[in-house]
Amino acid sequence: MSQWLWLIPGAPLLGALVIALLGGLLRREYFAMAANCAAAAAFAAVLLAWFTGAASQPLQQTLYTWIAVGDWRLAIGFTLDRLALVMVSIVSGVGLLIHLYSAASMAEETDQRRYYFFLNLFLAGMLILVLADNLLLLYLGWELVGLCSYALIGFWYREPLPSNAGRKAFIVTRVGDTALALGIFLLFSQFHELSLSALLTHATTQWEPGSQLATLVAMLILGGAVGKSAQLPLQVWLPDAMAGPSPVSALIHAATMVTAGVYLIARTHPLFELAPSVQWLVAAIGALTIVYGASSALAQTDFKRVLAYSTISQIGYMFLALGCGAYALALFHLTTHAFFKALLFLSAGAVIRTGGDEHDMHNLGRLGNHPPLARWTFLAGAASLAGLPFVTAGFYSKDAILATAWTAPAGPLLWMFAAVGALLTAVYIFRAYLLVFHGPGPRTSTISLPPLMAWPLLILALLSLVSGFVELPEGWPGPHLWSTWLEDELGLAAFPSLTITYTLQAIAVLLPLAGIGLAMLLIHREQTGQSLPAADFLRTGWGFDAFYHAALVRPYHALARGLWRTVDTLVIEGALTRITTGFLAFAAFCRKSVEHRVLEVGIASLVMALQIGYSRLSATQNGFLSRYALMISAGATFLLGYWLW
Incomplete structure (x- = not known):
């Protein structure tokens, strides 16, 4: 299989080139077909990697020498280890479902050639980023993702809101990209090497823990991750990115761009372990962002902006896990989040589409008549996001992070932020569900979704419910397949004593249930004309834009x-x-x-x-x-x- 690794990023890249170069010869409906075939080929290559042993033995492929200066060489090469295998599976799998959904939801758009070109190119850029075996190639994929996000967020560029949102995303993420570039330059100046494996080996053997160089490099890499993953203080671009099409929102906010920063830290985690202060800063940023995103989502009226702030908050959980050294658990929540957040965005997109492009949740509730499938799949995604106990994937991935946060420096404080975020998560997502699907409008509907929209929703709903059973909570009888499988590459997370762990788990069970009750009270207050305290402050994202x-x-x-x-x-x-x-x-x-x-x-x-x-x-x-x-x-x-x- 090693000789076919290039096909994983190469298939969508080839699809983009075909659409760009031969698009003038194709009819409009063939653009979606070509893009979907390219995405399917990438996912098929990932499945082939699973079946041919990539889950047990890393695969490598060197395509050709990219740069040669004297005795120094840099090649275009790919590495597929277990960390990369998880990421490419999520990116290609969820990406394929979003491509299929787009074929129906974007069927009436006139400029499909441009849309599918950037959609395929975006997928290729993310796969290059994940598979790259050196930092320069990783940075190429990193920038390609940023460029395509600008084009896709601003797809309806003739309207001022999408156009401004695309520019804002591009400019804000450039801050983090610059920090990452400086980090790469610093590493190269020290070791004259860009290979990831060689750099990490040199750093761990030559740098002392807590050294200035290790701390500076970790800070610069963290800057890049914060920008791309929309964490404090560079989170302001993500809510405005809702101006793009709903499939684009699902692709950017669920499985690809916002998870790039999480992957970057997980991939370079030995550098962060050499800088304990920076690693704790990762956890602190994550904890603060959890509360920021969840509280801001409480006051939103735009359906998709609720989900945007939710993404900011949920990525915060992943940063919290990374800062606590629980890299496998961060990746676990990344996986479940990709499923339920893509499901929520696509379900919301179906509701907005059938509601005449209405985004206000109160107006959607008055309109009613929403597709039943969109309602039930949104409920499945909302339950998983809230971490409804025992039956949703989000419960298992979030519970593990809450427990491991207790063991970090200032662990109880970090846990408190994460617990408050978990409570607010249930409040805002069920507030959104009740406003839209239990409003004064008619609740029965005969509207059906096209098969290309329905099947991705059903598959994602199933994954949002059952994917968490691969890693049961600490101390429970049953499988811990996820952490055991990733132990060799990412290590094991630390947990407190069983007594404390069981106590934290009991609280984690009660939090989403309490949140649903609070959501009902909040809806009642809104129906009686009472607004949420500090609603304007929360609606504007704590005033960061101002x-x-x-x-x-x-x-x-x-x-x-x-x-x-x-x-x-x-x-x-x-x-x-x-x-x-x-x-x-x-x-x-x-x-x-x-x-x-x-x-x-x-x-x-x-x-x-x-x-x-x-x-x-x-x-x-x-x-x-x-x-x-x-x-x-x-x-x-x-x-x-x-x-x-």
């Missing part, structure tokens, strides 16, 4: 205007005016001195000479034959003498 606008955007605009007035107007335009005046004066001088004095005199002299020559030559043409004969004889004598001489 703060950045006041602290960064306005000063930047003021600086730009000042430079325009001083540099552009006074310096550049003044210099150009002086240069133009000088050239005009030089042109006038040339016109007077050269044109009038030289050219006109020269032309007049030439005309006079021609006139004199004409008068002299015309005298020879007088009609006397004897003179003509004399001239011919003189000419012939001259030529004969010249030749003989």
Whole structure:
């Protein structure tokens, strides 16, 4: 199978090239077919890797030498170990379902060629990022994902909201991308190596824990992860990214772009273990982001913005697990989150589509008449997101993170933030469910979804419920297949004593149930005209956008205007005016001195000479034959003498 690893990212990349280069020869309905075939080929290659032993033995493939400078070489190469196998399975599997859903939901769009080109290219970029065996190739995939997200979020670029949202996502994530690039430069300057395995080996053998270089590199890598995964303080781009199509939201917020930062930290976790302070900072950022995202989601009225803030919060759980050294559990929650969050976005997209593109949850509740399948699949996703005990995948993945957080430095404080986030998660997601599906509008409906929309919802609903059974909670009898399988690469998570663990698990069981009750009370308050305390503050995401606008955007605009007035107007335009005046004066001088004095005199002299020559030559043409004969004889004598001489 090693020789076919290239097919995993290569299939969607080839699909994008076919759509781009041959799209003019294809009918509109063939774009979706080509993109879906490419995504299916990538997923089939991943399944083949599973069946041919990649789950037990890492696979490697080197395609060709990319850069050669002296004795230093850098190759295009892929590595498929267990960490990468999990990621490519999620990315290609959920990506394929979203491609299939898009074939029906985007069927009426006119610019399908551009949509499917970037959708395939986005999938290829994420797969390159995951499989890359060196940091430069990883960064190539990282930037490709960022570029495609800009194009997909701003797909409806003729409208100001999607266009601005795409630019915002691109600009904000550039901050993190710059930090990651600096981290790569620093690593290369120290070890003259870009191979991931070689870099991690050199770092762990040559750097002491807590050293300045290790801390600085870990901080720079964390900056890249924070930007791409929308964690505090670079989370402001994600809620606005809802302006894109619903399949794009599902792809970006569930299985691909926002999980790239989690994968990056998990892949480079030996560097973070060399910088304990930075690793604890990862946990602290995650804990704060959990509460930030969950509390902001409470006050939203836009259906998809609730899910956007939910994504910010749930990625926070993954960062919390990473900061606690529970890398396998972070990956476990990443997996379950990919299933239930993609399900929630696609179900919401189906409701919005049948509701006349209405996004306000109160208006959707008044409209009613939502597709029954969308309602029940959304409920399955909401239950898994809330961590409804025993029957949902989200319960098992989130419970494990809550328990392991207790063992970290300042563990009880981190656990408290995570527990509050778990309670708020159940509140906001069931508030959204009750507002949309139990509003005053009619609840019965005969609307059915196309098969290409229905089957992805059913598959994701099933996975949202049963995928958690591969890792039962600590201390429970039953399988711990997930952590055991990933132990060699990611190690095992630490848990408190069984007494504390069982206590934390009991609390984790009660939190979502209490959250559902609070959601009902919140709905009752809203129906009686009472708003949530600090609703405006929470609805605006704690005012981060306003703060950045006041602290960064306005000063930047003021600086730009000042430079325009001083540099552009006074310096550049003044210099150009002086240069133009000088050239005009030089042109006038040339016109007077050269044109009038030289050219006109020269032309007049030439005309006079021609006139004199004409008068002299015309005298020879007088009609006397004897003179003509004399001239011919003189000419012939001259030529004969010249030749003989």
